[in-house]
Amino acid sequence: MSETLIEMKRITKRFPGVLALNQVDFDLRRGEVHALLGENGAGKSTLMKILSGVYQPDAGEIWFENQPVSFSHPISAQLAGITIIHQEFNLFPDLTVEENIFIGREFCKNSRWLLDKRAQRQAVIEILQRLNLTISPDTLVSELTVAQQQMVEIAKAISVNARVLIMDEPTAALTESEIESLFQVTRMLKAQGTGIVYISHRLEELALIADRATVMRDGQYIATVDYETVHISDLIAMMVGRNLDNIYPKRPPHQRTEKVLEVAGLTRNGVLHDINLSLWRGEILGLAGLMGAGRTELARAIFGADPVDGGTLTLHGRPTRIKDVADAIDKGISYLTEDRKKEGLALGLSVELNIMLGNYPAYSGAVGNVDEKRCRETSQKLVDTLRIKTPHLEQAALNLSGGNQQKIIIARWICKDTDILIFDEPTRGIDVGARREIYELMNRLVASGKSIIMISSELPEVLGMCDRIMVMRGGHITGELQADHATQEKIMQYATLED
Ligand SMILES: Nc1ncnc2c1ncn2[C@@H]1O[C@H](COP(=O)(O)OP(=O)(O)OP(=O)(O)O)[C@@H](O)[C@H]1O
Ligand SMILES: [Mg+2]
Structure with a gap:
């Protein structure tokens, strides 16, 4: 046939x-x-x-x-x-x-x-x-x-x-x-x-x-x-159109200096159970696990998007309480959600406006006048680094391909320039070439002293990009692995571990 x-x-x-x-x-x-x-x-x-x-x-x-x-x-x-x-x-x-x-x-x-x-x-x-x-x-x-x-x-x-x-x-x-x-x-x-x-x-x-x-x-x-x-x-x-011999770009081994984030005993009844986790300056920490393991819930709890029932949070050595999402961003945490549809791309607006959305305060003078030139330069730079395929910055987001729309949201978050970035499935729906750009960007971010928590369901990506990997299942942390000792099998073992 x-x-x-x-x-x-x-x-x-x-x-x-x-x-x-x-x-x-x-x-x-x-x-x-x-x-x-x-x-x-x-x-x-x-x-x-x-x-x-x-x-x-x-x-x-x-x-x-x-x-x-x-x-x-x-x-x-x-x-x-x-x-x-x-x-x-x-x-x-x-x-x-x-x-x-x-x-x-x-x-x-x-x-x-x-x-x-x-x-x-x-x-x-x-x-x-x-x-x-x-x-x-x-x-x-x-x-x-x-x-x-x-x-x-x-x-x-x-x-x-x-x-x-x-x-x-x-x-x-x-x-x-x-x-x-x-x-x-x-x-x-x-x-x-x-x-x-x-x-x-x-x-x-x-x-x-x-x-x-x-x-x-x-x-x-x-x-x-x-x-x-x-x-x-x-x-x-x-x-x-070219050979990409290794899609995970190398970076020097991570050296521990400052602990930027520490989560202790974080609990949300029925969802998250006694989570302990720390994140170091310049580190990429992977959160692995099957769908429904509680990774997104953990990210949302840290980010102040969901209420918690117990636990403490320490930021740069100081005990902190995150009231809500705006507070989290103020304190230097950003979270790129996996649900990028809901994240609100304003389809009728231009690429530039979509990238700058919510970022204008940082680009305004004392009397609220927006520095248009700087906005333009920043968005153009992000369009270039992320290789967002658009004829110009004025193109309506609606007219971009699905993957390029996603990259706009990524650009918007990177633009916020926070110390801690949580990426939830950052490369889902994104092609190999652009993936590589996103990985390189992550490497540049940590090289400049930022820290990243990456949630990913793709094990090769977790293994290829993270310094350390924590595995979750059923709202618990079930294991922790240093990248050089981690294998897909070990991660899967922890991901499917019975309580
Ligand atoms: N209605 C439209 N108006 C203007 N440009 C459009 C329109 N639809 C698609 N394009 C452009 O045509 C090109 C091809 O887009 P298409 O959506 O077919 O890509 P794709 O291969 O499906 O990408 P992806 O993997 O991101 O979904 C892109 O440059 C896109 O911006
Ligand atoms: Mg498409």
């Missing part, structure tokens, strides 16, 4: 100031998982938005089962059997899971206006079971976690029996077991002959599921390869 299902030929798409796609070719076979790879802003989402009728190409052709087609609207693509799960979700927060899955195509009895509630309920239960989802169909989407919302998107897509299913970074927010169910469903759809396009920055994970991969760079088609035989380092070289 290797018939061609889709052929996209010489697709070109231009946005004001950006040539997003330049004569790109892409083909998809029946029953294959085809990975689409490239750095942030390479044009992956745009190409798939064209295939699914969201955008129209400026030039080029789309063939579906050897027939030329053109989709003027997502609905016409969907009717033809092409479904897309977007990088940015499209759920209605105030509707239930069931309503979201069937919106616009509710089950009706033969009289057209009578909803067949039982049939629809039956169908939704089946789909949720197929995905191993234990949420109730009556739950409001706004009450779900990001990961659960992602699964609802997937449920919605598979419920239409798509012949072509496009998933744009589907696992960015999923837990291990959710990824496993997603892969099971993917294999099942594949066996039924569905063609699947899979966009992801997690190259190792793709090895478990992808048959072929197409690499794009700067809106250009680079190559299509078989996943089984290709080396990951070659894929990376094709994506970034």
Whole structure:
């Protein structure tokens, strides 16, 4: 079964100031998982938005089962059997899971206006079971976690029996077991002959599921390869256009001088239990653990975002109480959350305004006059270091690719210039080249005397970047490792330790 299902030929798409796609070719076979790879802003989402009728190409052709087609609207693509799960979700927060899955195509009895509630309920239960989802169909989407919302998107897509299913970074927010169910469903759809396009920055994970991969760079088609035989380092070289021999840049071994932060007996009933932790000047401390281990909760407690029930905090040797988030920032702690959606990118505003948002006080004179030149220089510098792909600083954030939007939030936090930075999954959704820039930036930050706590679910990243690693499980610290003695196995052992 290797018939061609889709052929996209010489697709070109231009946005004001950006040539997003330049004569790109892409083909998809029946029953294959085809990975689409490239750095942030390479044009992956745009190409798939064209295939699914969201955008129209400026030039080029789309063939579906050897027939030329053109989709003027997502609905016409969907009717033809092409479904897309977007990088940015499209759920209605105030509707239930069931309503979201069937919106616009509710089950009706033969009289057209009578909803067949039982049939629809039956169908939704089946789909949720197929995905191993234990949420109730009556739950409001706004009450779900990001990961659960992602699964609802997937449920919605598979419920239409798509012949072509496009998933744009589907696992960015999923837990291990959710990824496993997603892969099971993917294999099942594949066996039924569905063609699947899979966009992801997690190259190792793709090895478990992808048959072929197409690499794009700067809106250009680079190559299509078989996943089984290709080396990951070659894929990376094709994506970034140069060899990245080591993506974790080296820095000199950490020397202990001043203890900048000490947490003792920190407790939040039912969530965090007697946490003891210290952070030294110039250190990168890793917080490892499985999803739900309490790492984000710990970060939020230190940052004053959640109340605590006990414990003490010492900053630079002085006992301190952090009242709230503003107080934490005042005292030199910043926290880059994992939920960067909620973090509030003002989509309609420019790149510069988004970076400077909340940072203006530091850039204003005595009478509140903003030093515009300095703002501009700072944001331009951050755009350059983080390689945020934008034609200029005035571009609306809305028009940037998903990964580049994330980098804006990172830039905003770095701009605050605090002594202690907590990074929660800083490289999720971010391509390899930019990852390397973020790692280098972290190294520069600690070299200049700042200290970093990095929460990460990617063990190679934890091992590659941290001086010391603490492992959590169920709201407890279960182990501590010096980086030079740490291995993935040891971390996993602590991460799965029974109390
Ligand atoms: N509506 C738009 N208006 C203007 N520019 C756009 C628009 N949509 C995308 N672009 C630009 O087109 C280029 C390709 O963006 P695209 O979203 O396809 O990238 P991507 O490969 O999906 O990246 P990521 O990995 O970050 O999601 C980027 O430079 C982006 O800023
Ligand atoms: Mg994208």
